[in-house]
Amino acid sequence: MQLQTFASRDALNAELAESIEQQLNQAIAHKGQATLALSGGSTPVPLFNRLSHTPLTWEQVTITLVDDRWINPSEPDSNEHLLRTQLLQDHARQARFIPLWQAGMTAEEAVQSCQARLQTINGPFDIVILGMGNDGHTASLFPDAAELTAALHSRADCVAINPTQAPYPRMSLTPARLLNSRQRILHIVGEDKLATLAKALTRPPEEMPIHLFLQHPLTIYWAP
Numbered sequence: 001m002q003l004q005t006f007a008s009r010d011a012l013n014a015e016l017a018e019s020i021e022q023q024l025n026q027a028i029a030h031k032g033q034a035t036l037a038l039s040g041g042s043t044p045v046p047l048f049n050r051l052s053h054t055p056l057t058w059e060q061v062t063i064t065l066v067d068d069r070w071i072n073p074s075e076p077d078s079n080e081h082l083l084r085t086q087l088l089q090d091h092a093r094q095a096r097f098i099p100l101w102q103a104g105m106t107a108e109e110a111v112q113s114c115q116a117r118l119q120t121i122n123g124p125f126d127i128v129i130l131g132m133g134n135d136g137h138t139a140s141l142f143p144d145a146a147e148l149t150a151a152l153h154s155r156a157d158c159v160a161i162n163p164t165q166a167p168y169p170r171m172s173l174t175p176a177r178l179l180n181s182r183q184r185i186l187h188i189v190g191e192d193k194l195a196t197l198a199k200a201l202t203r204p205p206e207e208m209p210i211h212l213f214l215q216h217p218l219t220i221y222w223a224p
């Protein structure tokens, strides 16, 4: 685990956007394509804006989400909506996007087709960017969800999750799929998240799911 701290969120986002650009370019040079799995929430919005303006052969980049709220992507709370409006614009509109959400089905009913879509991504993700809530959740692996224990041990790519303390049913990538990646980044801001991180080091994944990712190589980007 490597903690990189920045004096400001702007400095963090500039550095992280540059690092992502470099790694996507390296992956494209090496294998002709690159894959990126992104979180929703509020933290990554300025990063998405920066990336959208980054010149890159985006048509060779496949993007998906580490989780989504099970609501129509026309809704502002949808992570797909966030990605479409904040990232998949300008240069980055050329990227191939694989959504988790599917119309006309519950998250439980959509697990198989979501799994099939995710299986079209061959091999490990080049980059996974995780967020974290102050309850220790990451992606939609919520400590209070009845499905958490099964999700932590699942070999599938995605699972339906019903948090009791957070809104909306969710579709989340599993730890197995998220750990099948070349680089994992935890992007967090604010003193409270740093305190949550310190606490998570001492708690099992069933209590604070982010703990699982702290046991594997992870680069943490933090700014006040």
Ligand SMILES: O=C(O)[C@H](O)[C@@H](O)[C@H](O)[C@H](O)COP(=O)(O)O
Pocket: 039, 040, 041, 042, 043, 044, 066, 067, 068, 069, 079, 130, 131, 132, 133, 137, 138, 139, 140
């Ligand atoms: O759908 C979501 O809510 C996310 O993917 C989730 O895992 C998020 O990363 C954290 O909740 C942090 O959210 P903030 O960045 O808003 O603090």
